[in-house]
Amino acid sequence: NAGVTQTPKFRVLKTGQSMTLLCAQDMNHEYMYWYRQDPGMGLRLIHYSVGEGTTAKGEVPDGYNVSRLKKQNFLLGLESAAPSQTSVYFCATARDGTDTQYFGPGTRLTVL
Amino acid sequence: DQQVKQNSPSLSVQEGRISILNCDYTNSMFDYFLWYKKYPAEGPTFLISISSIKDKNEDGRFTVFLNKSAKHLSLHIVPSQPGDSAVYFCAASEEGAQKLVFGQGTRLTINP
Numbered sequence: 693n694a695g696v697t698q699t700p701k702f703r704v705l706k707t708g709q710s711m712t713l714l715c716a717q718d719m720n721h722e723y724m725y726w727y728r729q730d731p732g733m734g735l736r737l738i739h740y741s742v743g744e745g746t747t748a749k750g751e752v753p754d755g756y757n758v759s760r761l762k763k764q765n766f767l768l769g770l771e772s773a774a775p776s777q778t779s780v781y782f783c784a785t786a787r788d789g790t791d792t793q794y795f796g797p798g799t800r801l802t803v804l
Numbered sequence: 805d806q807q808v809k810q811n812s813p814s815l816s817v818q819e820g821r822i823s824i825l826n827c828d829y830t831n832s833m834f835d836y837f838l839w840y841k842k843y844p845a846e847g848p849t850f851l852i853s854i855s856s857i858k859d860k861n862e863d864g865r866f867t868v869f870l871n872k873s874a875k876h877l878s879l880h881i882v883p884s885q886p887g888d889s890a891v892y893f894c895a896a897s898e899e900g901a902q903k904l905v906f907g908q909g910t911r912l913t914i915n916p
Contacts, residue, residue, distance in 0.1 A: 732813065734908035735893060742902055782847050789902035790836055795847030
């Protein structure tokens, strides 16, 4: 029972490169979220999904895309990375939108 | 528009004393509140929650107080221990919401 896992744990990109972050959960939760955490900014919601095949924009969606093809996976894509996307990215899952969220360990991304 | 605010970016408390972390909110429709704790290089973990029908909830050394008229909640940690040193986030939700709203976080340091 792994809970919420994130792949990779660390990544360094050059400006303009693309990459995909994977979030996987074995909790059978419907809701999944992608956040970024920056110093002094708290947790900012990028995109979220309320079920398989659905996605919605959060607070800071620009420059990111997401997909939820399977209930257990939520992918976050950066098509053309920018230094402003240097951050720590967290995935979270929940039974519903008002319930406790369970977070993954995070992915530290640096864009040079 | 910051609906959930933690106005103290940091707090330093001596071991054994009480730690009080504060959180203010502006949305009167919020009816469920949570506190999360985050250690460096880890994802946030759920700590304690409170429903708006209560004004206090206790779990061991941790107590959350809710003052609905002031739109204010606080987390009390008694007695504070070195392992409590972390960043604490408060979060809120309203009925039917699809996501939580997080504050910016407060870094708590417990000094021996």
